[in-house]
Amino acid sequence: MDPEALPRQDAEPSMMDPRVMDPDQEIVRLAGLDDADIDQVVRVLEALRRWRETERRMSEASRRYMKLGDTDMRALRFLIAMQNHGRVVTPGAIAEHLGITTASTTKLIDRLAAGTTCGAPRTPPTGAASRSRSPRRRGTPRARPSGAATPDGSTPRPA
Template sequence: MVPESEPAEPIELSMLDPRVLDPHQEIVRRAGLGDDEVDQVVRVLAGLRSWRETEQRLSEASRRYMKLGETDMRALRFVIAAQHRGDIATPGAIAAHLGISSASTTKVLDRLTEGGHVRRLPHRSDRRSLAIEVTEETRLAAQRTVGRSHARRFEAAARLSPQEREIVTRFLNDLAGTGEED
């Protein structure tokens, strides 16, 4: 019996390879790219997938640790950022940032208040509004989880040369534009 040879590349990578997924170039055009260049593009895509999976795991772990949903975490990050800038976070500003109704914002703030994450205080200059502040315990928890993760991402980007950062920025912006309809 002849032993089967090992595949040339791991299965996971092949699922990103247009030579496997689209061998007849019906969707992905590879004209002018040699196999080495296609291999390099596939490694870039694999790196993006790996980062996305890591980011999702970290985000999920932070939400579980803080016992919050995605919208609640986004609201909390907004309030923390507002406090760092010296701004007052109001329910209206939170609603605008999240793109949700005032009723939905009230529910988010109810959950965050009940969880001990934020306080509703009278606005210092607008009697009709509230000021939303993050509690010290939640600020420290966010700093330990989300803050440290962000610091590592910042350090990775800072290690790039200015030219590399421009290239990566252009690439990521181009990639973000691929989600738009033609």
């Protein structure tokens, strides 16, 4: 690929551009793609990078504001996401999502519930779950950071 064909000649080359990072196409084959196609791919990759960076800053700000550890914050975000989709979350699902043991998950749930971060009401178990010692938990609106996810770390105003 011709180095002169790089997009945005006046700007610094994007680290997401395979023409910059893999000019010999050892990792990414560009056959069948013209420069306009690659430019579009780079724009999407740059947008995803910005999205992820913003998400990381917001999560960090929320974690600091709520005084939670990284794993607790990841669990809380998982609970909120599943609640938004109307799904009931089991301790096993939390353990799988976080890659931790169910014993660690039990401690995590107890920590979140004790800290009133997550009102984790017990729902009556049904079917196979009734034979399990682990009750299902449902995230509640109290679990939401409610504006605490301000990237600049400012204190949110009450709603």
